[in-house]
Amino acid sequence: MNKEQLNAMRHSLAHITAQAVQRIWSGAKFGVGPVIENGFYYDIDIEEVKISEDDFSKIEAEMRKIIAADYLFERSEKSIEESIKWADEAKQPYKTELLNDLRRSGTTLAKDLDPAEMGTIAESGSGVDTVSFYTDGDFTDLCRGPHAESTGRVGAFKLMRVAGAYWRGKETNPQMQRLYGVAFATQEELDAHLNMLEEAKKRDHRKLGEELEMFTFSEDVGKGLPLLMPRGSVIKNLLSRYMRQEEEMNGYKYIDTPVITHERLYEKSGHAKFYSDDMFSMVDAEGQKFYVSPMNCPHHHQVYVKLVESYNDLPLRLAEHAGLYRHELSGTLTGLIRIRGPITQNDAHLYVTKDQLKNEFKKVLELFRHVYEVMGVEDYWYRLSLPDFDKDKFEGDKNVWQESGDIIRQAMDELGVKYIEAEGEAAFYGPKVDVQTRNVLGKEDSIATSQIDVLIPERMDLAYVDSDGNKQRPIIIHRAILGSIERFMGFLLEKTAGWLPFWLAPEQVRILTINETVNDYVDEIVSILSDIVLMKPLKYNEVRFTTDNRNESLGKKIREATAMKIPVQLIIGPRDKENREISVRTQKGEEKISLNSLREYLEGV
């Protein structure tokens, strides 16, 4: 079965879902029912009725009846006038709305419609004259098609969940009930998909984070405000130290700036205007208003002003690991992936001349590549976001936007990196490059970003004197490689299923004793481990280890150490002591090493 056939099948199932719902609740009003990754949904509005997951068996049973009846999907056409009449008579106001948009503009895509016109009545228009309908048995729906031949040919499906969704994605519109289903050509493929979802649940970073004692939440502290426990704090610290090490080797200077900031600064930077809903704020006892910093770009610009006089001072690369706070909508918070704070951006701003831009941007991309290689991030690509010059509102000089977009493109081409372009996704101050990857569920996710800022230097009056003695504006490259360190931790946990690389494991080594007779030998091992300093990839890193000499069986000690995903377990019994050996247990298996080779062994893990 090819992609088109699969989509037709999934779309047919969307119709069948609506048909079943209509048989059960005759007053149901329908929105749209498109194909999505792995399945379909249908937006439904039933007055007085809230569909719950308990209703799924009933709906699915009705769907099976429709499938068993094997109705043909029959296409027909109507003029737009007739169609609107049909929708009115059928009491399908959402369809009427769609038809009006089709008549006026020839599309129903929200992004292509003028928001002021969308959904309004159109007496005439330059859109379409006729539209198509599909009928299967007792159900007819406005639809572009195509469909499966008949309702009997729709493969294997399962209704998954029902969720609220605003009509056409707008918060001011009524909220509909969106019924989600997954569908595949065969039962085997469906089962494989459901199985994959089960497996993904096991590596959910929220679950792993609690199990591995890395972080937790407290309702008294507040939602979206994680508490890193000792093990989580170790990881955060290591990631932060590692990035600082790499960046300092690449000429970055670290600075530290305050968590709260007077509103003046954010007014100058434009954040107060564009970003105020996302900022926490407070008023002090003297009536002055402060924001809790959601980003430290403006602060860095303040430092720039103090450090830069002439082109000889450029490029200037300022970096910081500050704890930032952002007021994300409460419903969007998830684990460490989306938090309110502290968000430790692995942030840096590079102030460059126009001549330096391309080369500096290439160095940024090379640093990305190096860091991801060390972190074991493999499947990623870049997404170049430019404004849609025809439609988007963007501030500043169009030529500068275009020019800097071209320079980014050249830099990526010259390095041969993989990227796609996306119009209309740019930040308000310049074009940007996002690093995209897939999460365990196969969904696309942004892990980091690099933006060019063509607007702020003007607005914040950042300047330098060039070799001819003229005042010039610098260009700013704003970049984060790990994104936020908290978020990256979550990403790594899911990617590795909790088995972090050795250098990042909060507890790298655990000594498990068999009985008390080996205590003196264990002391010897402990003193050796205490002296070992590992050098890769983070320099001067002491070995993090503990000893489990409790009065428990070896089996239990192994079980617990493995549950905590301790990468290296050293098992010490009388025989090891006698031979001056160590039994090493890792995910790969068991082996014996001599006491003398312990340091060498750990350097190689």
Next chain:
RNA sequence: GCCGCCUUAGCUCAGCUGGUAGAGCGGUACUUUCGUAAAGUAUAGGUCGCCGGUUCAAAUCCGGCAGGCGGCUCCA
């Protein structure tokens, strides 16, 4: 923020149509000194998320709040 679902011991969960709380794991004590994923016995843990209502009686029914989960980008 909005919609739906969920919240019982440290953890995982049971508790039917209201009669006032249970298991396994974990914890603790004692016994056991043990070679690659759970030793044995005993024992202590809970204002059933919080606040209010209905009732002779609420973990259970109703309302509000808080927290968690899924979604709100995919467009006839």
